[in-house]
Amino acid sequence: MAELLISISIPDWLAHTIAALVQCGLLLAIALCSAAVGIWLERKVSARIQDRLGPTRVGGKFGWLQPPADGLKLICKEDIIPAAADHILFRIAPYVCFCATFCVFLALPFANGWVAVELNAGAFFLLAVAGLEIFGVILGGYASGSKWSLYGAMREAAQVVSYEIPLGLCVVVVVILTGTMNLVEIGNQQAGWFFNWHIFHDPFTFVVFWVYVTCAVASSNRAPFDLPEAESELVAGFLTEYSGFRWVFFFMGEYASMFVVSGLGALLFLGGWNGPIPIASLLGLTPDGGDVFGWIGNLLGMCNFIAKAFAGMTFMIWLRWTLPRLRIDQVITTCLKYCVPIVSAMLAGVMLWSFFLPGGLILHVRSRYVAQPPSAVQSRAESSITAEGGCATRNTMDIR
């Protein structure tokens, strides 16, 4: 975009600034929309599960204007800062929380090449920045000057820090499989039919996916791991003293981070923007067919990606309204005693598997018994070795 602007003789610095602003605006829109839709989804799904209807009034039959209405109401609420609170930190915390989540969107590709910042180490960046979110929560909990909030913050710290480990390991599994940390590349490697997705690569990745789901739920503080704001124990945890707009920011941060972890999960395991059926490539909507076709194909891919991310969010919501909450020691136990060993074992398994059967289970069987390999495989990009990765290189030629 910057190049486009420069080409119509706009100064360099201005062009880059405008481009950055436009991209930020787009991402912010996506982040906010995902939060809004997430909130709406949460209310509707929880209502259906509980034999209710959920919002029905605001904005027609389905109450789809409920989130903006909620936001409006919350803005109108009295903004209270407790006397015992650390005023500056108390004010900063929600923005830290939201900004951290927003930063993650920077590296999140929505379609082939549609990413604000295409990083070599995208997966790494994503994990690192997503971990910043707890900073806001801890700040908020600490600065509230309330004991319940402090408990929430401490729980958050303990929980998220320990869940970063299995979460990271889950990502490492995919990195080993693909040999790259570039998220765009990881997405591209899963192009083609749904059995190209990493989740179906082999039984180990299938298990790893579910471990990833567990950890993702835990790291975005959703039930059954919503201990920082466990309402039946800690009143509202770190949110206890927050009201009005600051509370909205925390809330949007939570839903946006739900979107992020779901999106990351889709990217790593569920083929990213590649649909179960490669419609785009079957119809020739690839960059090879021309810019416009490529653009339409990417748009389709983006729809795919967003649909998957929302499916992930729906699953998290569904999970939340089904399960009781774990206790803090059990949360840590689940992480260290169950998730970490399982994912470590699976890591070893994946390594061995990709050594012996590098093509994955279904592809391997297919390539052995079916003469014609799927066309998408041919268009698959050659694997690349990143500076950070440098582990197993995947040779796509083996499949043929």
Add this chain to the structure above:
Amino acid sequence: MRNWFRNVYQAVVTVSLALWVCLRYWFRTYNPRRKTFTEHYEYPELPLEIFPRFRGFHRFNLTTCIACERCARDCPAGCISIGKRRVEGKKGFQVTSYTIDYGRCMFCAICTENCPADCIYMGSSYDLSCYSREGCVVDFARLPVEVAWGRATLNPTAVACSKVVVEPVHGGPNA
């Protein structure tokens, strides 16, 4: 170790079972015949269905009340007070006020049990509210005629009517 595997197995099985039960509910609610449970009540739009024995706000028949004060004596909360006046040349009393303090009434229907004239019974209104404790006091003698005579049930409009204080046009003879 066996325990470890059992725990994992248990967790996976029971969580999936629970998810399945919830999913079933989720989709069952889309059945147009079943609907969601709350969909059967469209409260603010449509009034709730009320059973004939419902003990709502009272209905009181001013015309038959003989001001015997049995209801006021029987009331456990002491929320009924009756004002009465002898009528010259006639038997019995005239009821000048019949107040029920709904801030105290607990809708136990004891007042209706022993009424010799059958002039008080439980009505079917349930949605009456006010902003002050004084507003909870309803004087049935001041209600609009059809309500006070027991033909209509106590309703917000009627109560509002009864609360209107009619000021004299001038400040009285000494003003």
Add this chain to the structure above:
Amino acid sequence: MQAERAQSDTVEFDVRTDEMLINMGPQHPSTHGVLRVVLRTDGEVVSEVTPHIGYLHRSAEKIAEKLTVRQYLPYTDRLDYLAAMNMNLGWALTVEKLLGRRVSEKTRHLRVIIAELNRIASHLVAAGCFGLDLGSFTPFMWTFREREKIVDLFEEICGARLTYSYLLPGGVTAGPPDGWFGRCEAFLDQFDPVIDELHALLTSNAIFIKRTADVGVLPPEMAIDYGCTGPVLRASGVDWDLRRDGEPICTEMYDGYTWQVIAPTGGRYPDDHPYPPVPPEAVVGDSWHRFFVRMLEVVQSMYLIRQGIEKYSADDGELDKPIKIKEKLPKGEAYLETEAPKGQMGFMIVGDGSAVPWRVRIRSSSFCNISPLPELCRGVLIADMPAILASLDIVLGEIDR
């Protein structure tokens, strides 16, 4: 217990920690009303618990000294408002004991039906709130939905949805309307599968088991010592139910009914039931058992209701009329405990020859059930506090009276 171990660990490692005093309640989502519990905590570990009650004290006993027994009946609704029918029944039976009266067979059967329906309603709230306090919101909605149907039945029969004032001393205000028993049975039929769903969502759920099994273990001796009654006592393995073991006036209400007292005596439940097995982690007297006993009692209540409907329809006697409002009480005192859903609800009436009792004493089940809370919560984690509290199933209206 696990949490005790956790506490001893902190001592072993000799980590210097500060204790913190936290106020849980009177406004807290999981104290089931205006209960205030002061926690002394060391990190997540609760080292001392002090319950403070009395925020809902409405001088119920003093009010009774000004009203006749018939007039006082609406006030008994407000003790355990989740099981107002059972409160009415307890009061009615106590008055009848003092007056030396017995009701007709037909009234007796109606009372059984009503009391057991309310027992189901109350246990449903207990189960739902238990789920809610563990962070599972959905069962709460489902149980309240089922309770709503029971409340509808009650509304139809007595005209109120919470404070029923229906089972009066000497009889009932009015018999059930036409078709009421049919609707009652229809409710029971559709309620059957819901129990399975609740079991799927809570009882057998791995997380639920982890959260409740071996948490807040109340040994039988301690339960008896603290006067815990009802499901709390039975979950500790004491086979004690006033419907079977109480005074004649209670037990003869259930004459001719077949049902079982649910108590895991020796760790086993009496019946072969289709419900989930006892998990190996569970210890008799822990929160899980308290929950499970309630869930099984619901099923027993359903048996009782079905039998009651049969017996009521077969009986061609008359329903009794309640006592007069100014019925004179004899001199003397009568104390009677009945098996309310939350435990044994006792009323004592001291009559002095007038219509107004000289003194009324209400012995509430929740009051006794909550009193071992400081013992149960010593050394548990904060998250276990709501779980234990919810498993005791308290109603503050009854505790504070």
Add this chain to the structure above:
Amino acid sequence: MNARNIYDLLLQPFKPWLTGHDFEAIDPWIEVGGEGLPEIARFLRDQDELAFDMLHCVTAVDYFEPDEKKAAKVQWQPYLELIYHLSSTKRRHRLVLKVKLPRWKDDRPGELPEVPSVSGVWSTADWHEREVFDLMGVRFLGHPDPRRILCPEDWEGHPLRKDYQMPTEYHGIQTR
């Protein structure tokens, strides 16, 4: 085992403390002197054939008629009566124990009557005795935590006494 048998059993060791009984009442009761209460309680709980392991309720009744006209008619002198309802989950029998107390210790108004606590025998008594202290004004000697339980800590008077006057104000709050 009915109240008569229990009385006979108690007669042997505790004769001086048994001050009265009524086996014909609706709930047969045995009245004991206050000083012997803990021993009798322990005996009732620990004797195998008695095994009164559950204390249901501790309460008090104030026999005092504030109305002078009516007071002239009643036969009794004003007194307080403590009532303990016991039962045995093992032996399935029940008993009512009563303790008669003066309304005021040494007849000095304001001095609460005293009775030994049984909270060491049955833990139920702990809270119930607190409640009796709170509402009736009986001091339980040896109680581990003699605080008010239902009323606020700084409440004055004991509301269930017949001559109790409700204060018109509590910390600036109108009470009526």
